[in-house]
Amino acid sequence: MNAENPLIFGEGPLQSAVGGCFPGERAVFRGRDLHAHLRDADWLDLYLFGITGRQHTPEQLKVLHAIWVNTSYPDARLWNNRVAALAGSARSTGTLALAAALATSEAAIYGRQIDIACADFLERAQQSTQAGANLDDVVRDELKRNRSIGGYGRPVARSANDERIGPILEVAARQGFANGKHVRLAFAIEEILLNGRWRMRMNYAALAAALALDIGLTPNEYYLYLFPAFLAGMPPCYIEASQRPAQTTLPLRCSAIDYVGPDRRFW
Amino acid sequence: MTAPRLRTAIWNEEAASGDPFTAESCYCHGYDVFGEILEKASYPEYLYLLFRGEKPAPATARALEILAVALANPGPRDPSVHAAMAAGVGGSPAAAVLMAALASGAGVSGGAREIFRSMELWQTCGCSLAAWQQALHPSTEKSAGQRRSVWPENEHPPGFAAYSPQFALPVRQTLAALSRVLSADKLAWLHSQREALEQLADSPLAMTGVAAAALTDLGFSPADGEMLALLLRLPGAAAHALEQGRNGIRHFPFFTIDIPNDPGPQTGDSYGER
Known part of the structure; x- marks a missing residue:
């Protein structure tokens, strides 16, 4: 057997710098004693400490809390929330409903796939312009490579204003984050996209990513921070569906199927 | 309305x-x-009909059946089955067991996304060694500026073994069995050019690579193939999880841990130091 095989190095005790528990005694969380050092922690601060290894200021946490709060929509028609509602309608468990709905939030047209791409683009655009590139060229190049820019336009209302932008900007302004370099960049990109032939407005994803980058999160950290972003809107959808008679949430008749496949045929 | x-x-x-x-x-x-x-219809025939919209030829259905058997149980050491057992041993709901298997069997290293990426390579490179050479060693310039994905980057060439130094016998047997019933182009070419491809990839062919070639020959898109790979690997995860649930938590490995930055027992409270 090859002694260089990483699987052999992986054998033996689990090497971990993120922590572990000593039942009946204590727990370690990223090098700190959870119950001695972190017992009063704000949950979001602890969550971010787990992701980044850094603690955040109350002002930063207020903005990051507000990013979650202002996109929590208990609307069971929304695709991810619908998963929670349908699970409630079918009398599944609450945890299964919410876990599946959160996993669904890693969508390509909204949610986590957009979020990480958007944060990554803003970071690259910031670096490019700082190195002397023209922002118009950066935007044009991105559209050429990837056809769209996550965080601009919306799946259900491409050119509509995003109702979440005003409230989150107001919170950001109060905490001193409304004018960071990534926020200014996000607005400058919107101006280019609005004035060009694309007619796309900035949506919440771009502004939220910009605020998080200004707070110091990397795109990967931002992606993990956002995991529970839609969560608060989901339990109400599950609960309400659970309270209706079973299977009566969003029912479809046989005639609702708009069949466009082959005619009747025989095996 | x-x-x-x-x-x-x-x-x-x-x-x-x-x-x-x-x-x-x-x-x-x-x-x-x-x-x-x-x-x-047999189950593989119905599965094929659902995904491809047509009744399969007998050889096609048989190949899908062979693939389904090959993928059905990667064994209890596989991360997806290990995850399912970890859920099953604690008495989590059956759906949580399968969700655990799906999440851990979905990745770019040994999972369904690796099959997706390997199928993309088959679509791009087909049966051209020159194209494989280029695809397995892409220039960094090509990937610069591409939209960041939620999926991690490849740490080994998709379809090839991450660590194994040799072409594993079960992979060899699966490739041979599929090649005997499916005379279509990719599998046959893989069978004849395997060693050349392994040299290019600098690692032996893996089960993900055989599955990707077979699924491509069967006419599935990478998205179809990824979904089928997730589905077809669930039976083993389910059976092992049920077994560990019956065996109980005391018989399931727990592992020891080494925490190099363990502060040791503490008495004070210092939360708020930033």
Whole structure:
């Protein structure tokens, strides 16, 4: 057997710098004693400490809390929330409903796939312009490579204003984050996209990513921070569906199927 | 109010008289499911029909069946089955067990996303060694500026073993069995050019690579193939999880841990130091 095989190095005790528990005694969380050092922690601060290894200021946490709060929509028609509602309608468990709905939030047209791409683009655009590139060229190049820019336009209302932008900007302004370099960049990109032939407005994803980058999160950290972003809107959808008679949430008749496949045929 | 309509080319139903919510007949791509398919088609034939919209040729259905058997149980050491057992041993709901298997079997290292990426390579490179050479050693310039994905980057060439130094016998046996029933181009070429490809990849062919070639030959897209790979690997995860649930937590490995930055027992409270 090859002694260089990483699987052999992986054998033996689990090497971990993120922590572990000593039942009946204590727990370690990223090098700190959870119950001695972190017992009063704000949950979001602890969550971010787990992701980044850094603690955040109350002002930063207020903005990051507000990013979650202002996109929590208990609307069971929304695709991810619908998963929670349908699970409630079918009398599944609450945890299964919410876990599946959160996993669904890693969508390509909204949610986590957009979020990480958007944060990554803003970071690259910031670096490019700082190195002397023209922002118009950066935007044009991105559209050429990837056809769209996550965080601009919306799946259900491409050119509509995003109702979440005003409230989150107001919170950001109060905490001193409304004018960071990534926020200014996000607005400058919107101006280019609005004035060009694309007619796309900035949506919440771009502004939220910009605020998080200004707070110091990397795109990967931002992606993990956002995991529970839609969560608060989901339990109400599950609960309400659970309270209706079973299977009566969003029912479809046989005639609702708009069949466009082959005619009747025989095996 | 306009009633919502669900557009599909897969499924049609006729309602029972007097009950618009109960189907009396169900048709899959035009075939009567309960009136005909139920007794005439095998499970692989029905699976193929669902995904591809056509009744498969006998060799195609047989190849899908062989692949389903090969993928059904990667064994209890595989991360997806290990995850399912970790859920099962604690008594988590059956759906949580399968969700655990799906999440851990979905990745770019040994999982369904690796099969997706390997199928993309088959689509791009086909049976050209020169194209494989280029694809397995892409220039960094090409990937610069591409939209960041939620999926991690490859740490080894998709379809090839991450660590194994040799072409594993079960992979060899699966490739041989599939090649015997499926004479289509990619598998046959893989069979004949395996060693050359392994040299290019600097690692032996893996089960993910054989599955990707077979799924491509069967006409599935990378997205179809990824989904099928996830589905086909669930039986082993389910069976092992149920077994560990019966065995109990005391018989399931827990592992020891080494925490290099362990502060040791503490008494003070210093939260708030930033």
